[in-house]
Amino acid sequence: xxxxxxxxxxxxxxRFHSGWERAWRSPAxxxxxxxxxxxxGGHGLATAYYLGRNFGIRNVAVIEKGWLGGGNTGxxxxxxxxxxxxxxxxxxxxxxxxxxENLSQDLNYNIMFSPRGVMMLAQTQHEVRxxxxxxxxxxxxxxxxxxxxxxxxxxxxxxxxxxxxRYPVLGALWQPRGGTARHDAVAWGYARACSDMGMDIIQKCxxxxxxxxxxxxxxxxxxxxxxxxxxxxxxxxxxSGVLADMAGFRLPIESVALQALVSExxxxxxxxxxxxxTVHGYMSQSDKGEMVxxxxxxxxxxxxxxxxxxxxxxxxxxxxxxxPIISRLKxxxxxxxxxxxxxxxxxxxxxxxxxxxxINCGWGTGGFKAIPGSGWGMxxxxxxxxxxxxxxxxxxxxxxxxxxxESVAAGVAH
Amino acid sequence: MLILNCPYCGVDAEETELSPGGEAHLKRYGPGSxxxxxxxxxxxxxxxxxxxxxxxxxxxxxxxxxxxxRCTMTLEVFGTYEAQSLEPPKSIQKAISKKRPGWSWREFx
Numbered sequence: 001x002x003x004x005x006x007x008x009x010x011x012x013x014x015r016f017h018s019g020w021e022r023a024w025r026s027p028a029x030x031x032x033x034x035x036x037x038x039x040x041g042g043h044g045l046a047t048a049y050y051l052g053r054n055f056g057i058r059n060v061a062v063i064e065k066g067w068l069g070g071g072n073t074g075x076x077x078x079x080x081x082x083x084x085x086x087x088x089x090x091x092x093x094x095x096x097x098x099x100x101e102n103l104s105q106d107l108n109y110n111i112m113f114s115p116r117g118v119m120m121l122a123q124t125q126h127e128v129r130x131x132x133x134x135x136x137x138x139x140x141x142x143x144x145x146x147x148x149x150x151x152x153x154x155x156x157x158x159x160x161x162x163x164x165x166r167y168p169v170l171g172a173l174w175q176p177r178g179g180t181a182r183h184d185a186v187a188w189g190y191a192r193a194c195s196d197m198g199m200d201i202i203q204k205c206x207x208x209x210x211x212x213x214x215x216x217x218x219x220x221x222x223x224x225x226x227x228x229x230x231x232x233x234x235x236x237x238x239x240s241g242v243l244a245d246m247a248g249f250r251l252p253i254e255s256v257a258l259q260a261l262v263s264e265x266x267x268x269x270x271x272x273x274x275x276x277x278t279v280h281g282y283m284s285q286s287d288k289g290e291m292v293x294x295x296x297x298x299x300x301x302x303x304x305x306x307x308x309x310x311x312x313x314x315x316x317x318x319x320x321x322x323x324p325i326i327s328r329l330k331x332x333x334x335x336x337x338x339x340x341x342x343x344x345x346x347x348x349x350x351x352x353x354x355x356x357x358x359i360n361c362g363w364g365t366g367g368f369k370a371i372p373g374s375g376w377g378m379x380x381x382x383x384x385x386x387x388x389x390x391x392x393x394x395x396x397x398x399x400x401x402x403x404x405x406e407s408v409a410a411g412v413a414h
Numbered sequence: 415m416l417i418l419n420c421p422y423c424g425v426d427a428e429e430t431e432l433s434p435g436g437e438a439h440l441k442r443y444g445p446g447s448x449x450x451x452x453x454x455x456x457x458x459x460x461x462x463x464x465x466x467x468x469x470x471x472x473x474x475x476x477x478x479x480x481x482x483x484r485c486t487m488t489l490e491v492f493g494t495y496e497a498q499s500l501e502p503p504k505s506i507q508k509a510i511s512k513k514r515p516g517w518s519w520r521e522f523x
Contacts, residue, residue: 241461252457254436255486299434300416301486303463309415310430343457399453 001196003108023188024195029202032228033061035382036220037235038207038243040064041073042183042368043360044235045190045201046375047382052197054376055383060199061229062191063222065206069187072237075305075337076368077260077282077294079273081118081178083145085134086404088392089346090141095389096373100181103372109189111181112287116271118178119153121322123167123278131173145175159269159325166321167278180273180284186371210247210357217247217357232357233382238303238338240361249353251361252398253340257307258297258365261316261334265289269325279318283326291326293319297339297365307336339364343398345407349378349390358382359395421494423476435469438481439501439520463487465510465517467502470494483510 002008002021012019035051037044040062051057062068080100082093104110122128131147138145150162153172162169191201202224209221210232219228234243238255265288275282280296295315298308312334320327342348342362347370349360360378363370377389392404416429425431437459443451460466466486471479481499483492483506492513493506501507501522510517 239463241459242463245462250454250458251461252453252459254459254461255463300468301461301466302489303486304489306489308429398457399449 001192004110023192024201026203027200029061029063029200029205029222029224029227032219033200034059034229035231035233036060036227036229037062037233038220039071039235039237040068040187040191040201040203041071041235041237042069042187042190042371043237043363043374043378044233045187045194046371047233047235047360047378048194048199048375049190049197050375050379051383052194052199054379057383058197058199060194061227062194062199062201063205063207063220063227064201064203067203068191068201069184072337072339072367073187073371074184075260075335076183077284077292078180078183078368079118079178079275079282079284080113080181080369081175081273082143082369083118083120083134083138083173083175083178084406085137086346086406087141088404089406090138090143092373092377092389092393093370094141094143094373095376096370097177099372099376101177103181103186103189107189107193109185109192111185111189113179113181114287115177115179116273116284117156117174117176118273118275119148119156119172119174121153121169121274121276121278122171122173123164123169123276125170127278128170131171134173143175144177145173148172148174157270157272157274159323160274161322161324164321167276169322178273180286183368186368190375207243207246210243212248212354215353216355230356231382232354233360233378234352234357235360235378237361237363237367238340240340240359244359247352247354247357251348251359251395252343253348253362254301255303255338255340256298256300257302257305257336258294258339259307259312259334259336260292260294261312261331262286262290262292263326263329264332266291266329274322276318276322279322281315281319281322283319283323290332291329297341303338305336305338339367341365344403344405346404347374347393348395349374349381349387349393350395351381351385352395416489416491418470418482418491419494420472420475420478421480421496422478423472425472425475427472427475431472431474433471433473435471435479438467438469460520462519465492465514465519467519469497485514
């Protein structure tokens with residue numbers, strides 16, 4: 001792989017950009033791999049990358065039914081934060097946030113990580129107490145957050161109306177090293193690095209069956225033929241239920257649509273990420289100037305990547321009250337992704353009833369921010385059979401009642 | 415926009431009038447059941463890509479709970495029926511079979 005650098009840009013400028021390589025190869029599948037990862041989204045590619053980098057397992061295929069990064073990786077609102085209440089969540093999200101800081105250098109690919117700061121508004125007394133509690137928990141967990149008052153909120157984000165008639169801003173949980181990153185670039189950067197290590201990324205190849213023998217996975221059937229493997233990792237987000245059905249086990253997951261939208265680009269007016277969980281909306285400004293807006297998930301099962309219009313209306317209505325400046329903005333694009341929700345709104349990174357099959361799913365509405373940490377933990381789990389990062393997130397927590405209850409702890413929006 | 419016919423009051427209710435209530439026909443387990451049964455009842459879900467049976471409440475209407483048969487892949491509604499049913503009426507099962515030959519959903523298909 002030729003490295004990207006200022007020198008490379010100068011070199012290519014002098015020869016009509018004829019020397020750029022393809023970022024990753026598109027090989028035909030081999031007969032057999034040590035590890036097959038199903039799903040070339042952020043989490044799948046990160047898992048493959050850390051398998052290679054941390055454990056030297058490089059005979060790996062990442063299989064994708066569409067194109068890489070074309071699912072939820074390319075459909076989120078790109079927010080990165082780690083201010084969770086529960087210890088296992090804070091650990092894995094903080095690991096991810098820490099890895100994001102150096103990911104561009106690590107991958108030699110500019111993922112445009114922008115630690116601009118994330119604030120979660122407290123708009124009721126209940127939320128004030130909740131976020132103060134989270135700030136204390138974060139201090140114990142080693143996650144840098146702070147509870148700030150309304151004046152500091154106004155200072156950090158002048159376009160906000162903090163005296164809203166219905167939900168005035170009473171303060172915020174502020175994580176100065178949270179922020180955003182370019183979501184596609186995260187997938188592309190990992191894909192390029194995986195390909196460089198000799199891994200095969202096989203796109204437009206849908207898995208149609210999981211072949212088993214004696215309680216073990218021996219391979220997968222795909223639209224490009226059967227492929228054998230020693231270990232299988234299932235990292236398919238919204239379609240986890242479909243894959244689990246093929247493999248013959250059940251999951252505590254329901255797939256629902258979550259939507260986001262962006263406005264027409266405007267001049268820079270907001271250099272932080274704001275989340276308002278009571279009124280249910282969150283917003284940041286992209287480098288292009290678009291306001292990136294996300295809201296609530298639908299309440300019913302759906303695989304269509306289209307959501308309900310009334311959720312968009314609710315989200316935008318709430319945000320207009322908090323940010324009167326956006327009331328005349330036109331919305332440019334609007335899309336939905338299928339997210340996999342677990343009972344406690346925490347992910348599953350776990351062994352499965354099949355001995356050599358591992359699953360990474362259930363990230364629900366908060367997967368993008370976790371990509372590097374999730375890949376790191378999942379790779380360790382697949383290589384060594386256990387990982388301190390994923391310990392709490394095993395499948396049997398539902399049977400044993402060891403929930404990591406972020407649905408109650410962290411409010412609603414992710 | 416999702417429109418479901420409430421089998422009690424007969425109104426064609428749209429989404430904002432309704433509250434989703436999750437999977438229908440769950441088998442409820444009581445005292446003395448095994449951990450696995452409780453896990454099944456409380457957490458494990460069918461989550462099919464295709465034919466699905468759900469509970470809905472006509473919240474901003476007559477307030478009653480009912481069941482709906484729906485396709486999660488196309489958002490097509492096959493029919494709605496009363497909540498006091500152990501399985502979907504034969505007419506709805508037939509309507510589904512006509513449009514989705516070979517469909518299955520746990521014990522009835």
